Amino acid sequence: MFSPPAADQENISSSPASTKGPVKYGELIVLGYNGSLPNGDKGRRKSRFALCRRPKANGVKPSTVHMGCSPQAAKAISNKDQHSISYTLSRVQTVVVEYTHDINTDMFQIGRSTESPIDFVVTDTMPGGHGDSQSVQSTISRFACRIICQRSPPYTAHIYAAGFDSSKNIFLGEKAAKWRMQDGQMDGLTTNGVLVMHPRHGFTQDSKPGLWREISVCGSVFTLRETRSAQQRGKMVDSESQELVDGSLIDLCGATLLWRTAEGLACTPTIKHLEALRQELNAGRPQCPVGFNTLAFPSLRRKEVLDEKQPWAYLHCGHVHGYHAWGGQAEVEAEVQERECPMCRSRGPYVPLWLGCEAGFYLDAAPPTHAFVPCGHVCSEKTASFWSQIPLPHGTHTFHAACPFCVQQLTGDAGYKRLIFQGPLD
Structure with a gap:
């Protein structure tokens, strides 16, 4: 753990709970940019993004499950104020899971889309720190993932594959890997997947790389598929969590992000x-x-x-x-x-x-x-x-x-x- 010289003490931020501005949960830093995007950081497109407690909670959690093409399912999908995830099993069968407002959490969405639900716009990173030239076919999903942060201490952050679009929907098509869980809820994987690696011994001088895992739409942890878009999911890893720790790496198939907690950043050189x-x-x-x-x-x-x-x-x-x-x-x-x-x-x-x-x-x-x-x-x-x-x-x-x-x-x-x-x- 680094201890700054006395002259540098004022440059180290205090713990998230004691800062005067909004509570900071942590920051996402895109690998490959060395401090800023080649053309400068602009709006929601930048090399690092701070996740801070929102003035009003915007988190969501699963509630009602609708089987088949019922009027309630159709209403949940068409309702612009209702978050929902649709799992298409066949041409005639779809399962729709309604999501309800959660006053205890804040949600942040990451992806390639510039639509308003995306908080942090990420494009493909080329070696040498150059952004995506638009001629290259991007492998990053438009609505790649979402991070849910607890609004009260210890401010834990959990990652989930896929993000809600402008209609507050997530659609998993017929070809997407999906399955029914024991409690009746559905789960699935996105096309190219969201991979996460938690370092062992935190993000310190003793850190060692962990194993790459895939995170599902509902936040379960799996071993990797044979290839990124294979339809067969990996094995479920019950002993591991989708909770982000200081130094967790998130790979969106075209860009890799480093998660740093507010506490971790307070112990990092400035x-x-x-x-x-x-x-x-x-x-x-x-x-x-x-x-x-x-x-x-x-x-x-x-x-x-x-x-x-x-x-x-x-x-x-x-x-x-x-x-x-x-x-x-x-x-x-x-x-x-x-x-x-x-x-x-x-x-x-x-x-x-x-x-x-x-x-x-x-x-x-x-x-x-x-x-x-x-x-x-x-x-x-x-x-x-x-x-x-x-x-x-x-x-x-x-x-x-x-x-x-x-x-x-x-x-x-x-x-x-x-x-x-x-x-x-x-």
């Missing part, structure tokens, strides 16, 4: 602290061992603009240099240059180094000493080690470790490398 670490690093006046020029990490605001003092690194060995255009052949086709390090002659990616600016991804407040391979995003050793062990869903049936700041797939033995800085010679 942007102000990351800026202090950057200044401390630069104050050491690291030098290029070849050109002897002083190197400096650019400010966090200029996180994509190459600077003439920008540190570059040979990621096979970790030696940090300034940029030089000699000493190796740039691979024409390759995204990263393969170069030979002048210090130790090892060959590998030669890339500019960027500080990881999204503080919510950090497990501790230690100095930025390690870089992800091959993207060159720099963070603390514990942070790099943790993310390099997590298999993130990619496409509809593969998993691979990726940098949380840009979601580029990690390579090399560990996926990250300790950086070797040379201090000033004077």
Whole structure:
């Protein structure tokens, strides 16, 4: 657990119950954007979204079940003030579950749709932190999932697959995986599913990756299907819950979100602290061992603009240099240059180094000493080690470790490398 220096104490928020504004339940942070969307955060489209207690509860809970095509079922579906979930079993049989208002909870909805019921609009994330180019067919559902938060302490948050549309309905078509439960209620899975992974030992320096599970429309937990859209559901895991914990990852098949609780964020380094670490690093006046020029990490605001003092690194060995255009052949086709390090002659990616600016991804407040391979995003050793062990869903049936700041797939033995800085010679 990180303990900030006295000067930084005012920058750490207090517990959710004691803050002066609305109670904050937690925040969702989209992996791959390093602090903000490429074109800036606008409205409901941003790289992180705070879930705060609403002025008036808007949560819902299941109530009446209507079998078949009864007038009551038809009325529940057509009533714009009535939340309902429709399960189409066949052309002639539909089960409609009415949902009623719950004064004890707040509901937040996430998806690709820009319609008003969606609180947090999420689009497909491309490696390198670039948003979805509209030509790509999105695999994220328009109404992907909903999170229900308790309005009173301990403010628990539970996740459910699928969100209610503008007519306050959720429709599971004939082809969707669905089934009847023992209590007569229905349940089902969405087309590409909502996957969740809870880390073991919380989101701390001791964190270890958990297992990916699938969450159903009613919040039950299942092992993964053979592929994302397979019609056969996995096995039910009774011993696990859909309650989100600090560090839970939510995958919507095209974008992955990190859930941070308000308490967890209160123990996380802030942007102000990351800026202090950057200044401390630069104050050491690291030098290029070849050109002897002083190197400096650019400010966090200029996180994509190459600077003439920008540190570059040979990621096979970790030696940090300034940029030089000699000493190796740039691979024409390759995204990263393969170069030979002048210090130790090892060959590998030669890339500019960027500080990881999204503080919510950090497990501790230690100095930025390690870089992800091959993207060159720099963070603390514990942070790099943790993310390099997590298999993130990619496409509809593969998993691979990726940098949380840009979601580029990690390579090399560990996926990250300790950086070797040379201090000033004077």
